[in-house]
Amino acid sequence: MMRFTDKIAVITGGGSGIGAATARLLAREGANVVVVDLALEAAQAVAADVGGLAIAADVADRHAVEAFVAQTVAAHGRIDILVNNAGIGCFGRTPDLEPDTWERVIAIDLNAVFYACRAAIPHMTGRKTAIINTASISGLAGDYGFTAYNAAKAGVINYTRSLAIDHAREGIRVNALCPGLIATPLTAGATAMPGLEPDWHDTIPMGRPGTAEEMAEVIAFLASDAASYVTGSIIVADGGQSAWTGQPNIMRYAAAAAESIVA
Ligand code: NAD
Numbered sequence: 001m002m003r004f005t006d007k008i009a010v011i012t013g014g015g016s017g018i019g020a021a022t023a024r025l026l027a028r029e030g031a032n033v034v035v036v037d038l039a040l041e042a043a044q045a046v047a048a049d050v051g052g053l054a055i056a057a058d059v060a061d062r063h064a065v066e067a068f069v070a071q072t073v074a075a076h077g078r079i080d081i082l083v084n085n086a087g088i089g090c091f092g093r094t095p096d097l098e099p100d101t102w103e104r105v106i107a108i109d110l111n112a113v114f115y116a117c118r119a120a121i122p123h124m125t126g127r128k129t130a131i132i133n134t135a136s137i138s139g140l141a142g143d144y145g146f147t148a149y150n151a152a153k154a155g156v157i158n159y160t161r162s163l164a165i166d167h168a169r170e171g172i173r174v175n176a177l178c179p180g181l182i183a184t185p186l187t188a189g190a191t192a193m194p195g196l197e198p199d200w201h202d203t204i205p206m207g208r209p210g211t212a213e214e215m216a217e218v219i220a221f222l223a224s225d226a227a228s229y230v231t232g233s234i235i236v237a238d239g240g241q242s243a244w245t246g247q248p249n250i251m252r253y254a255a256a257a258a259e260s261i262v263a
Pocket of ligand 1 (some may be wrong): 058
């Protein structure tokens with residue numbers, strides 16, 4: 001399948017995890033990929049693999065965002081696909097969270113999406129183009145100690161709807177992906193905490209984390225013509241996690257009770 005022949009795709013956070021898998025998939029199907037990342041070497045490694053362009057930029061800096069959009073347009077003349085994917089997390093309940101940390105998370109996870117869309121939309125309008133924002137199921141509900149991340153990702157979700165409405169008649173489709181737990185460097189630190197990984201997997205009906213490649217497949221669908229009537233949608237890919245209320249798995253207790261009765 002070659003869904004993206006000659007398309008120009010910009011992917012932020014393209015040096016690792018979901019962004020790197022997306023860069024590889026879109027490039028494999030014909031896209032000219034621009035890999036943007038704070039970590040230049042990581043961006044260069046992915047870009048070298050896929051014959052793309054690597055650009056170092058801090059997406060929290062609006063001038064840096066404007067510069068990578070301008071550099072892309074100078075190199076390729078337009079942008080067809082924009083994947084706003086760079087992101088960071090943080091832990092800490094409100095009284096313990098430094099305002100600087102809050103501001104940095106909001107800047108990278110939310111403000112950057114606005115900066116990139118503001119700069120790129122003039123180069124995406126009047127044709128069939130697509131923006132995909134990587135949000136999170138943590139934008140749909142709250143988590144213990146995720147404060148700034150919960151706020152930023154919820155902002156990305158409703159901003160996605162706003163963008164979709166404003167630009168639908170210009171040919172720009174805008175959708176958000178809400179991953180659940182995905183095995184990437186972002187979550188490696190957390191899942192390495194003693195005891196956390198099995199407990200976390202236990203909250204996922206499918207019983208396992210997703211992969212970056214599985215997320216790339218969803219992003220590619222949203223970027224493709226197959227999604228031509230899909231805009232303003234919030235697509236969840238979480239192994240069933242957010243379908244669950246969080247109440248205990250009564251079936252386990254029922255099975256144990258039945259066993260004790262038999263015994
Ligand atoms: P990752 O850490 O593997 O990749 C994120 C990339 O973003 C890294 O290459 C990093 O260098 C880059 N980055 C970070 N700050 C940046 C900045 N200021 N400017 C430019 N680049 C920057 O993480 P991932 O899991 O692939 O995450 C990708 C996106 O998916 C993020 O927005 C994250 O919030 C979201 N997400 C991830 C999960 C998960 O479980 N992994 C779940 C839900 C949502």
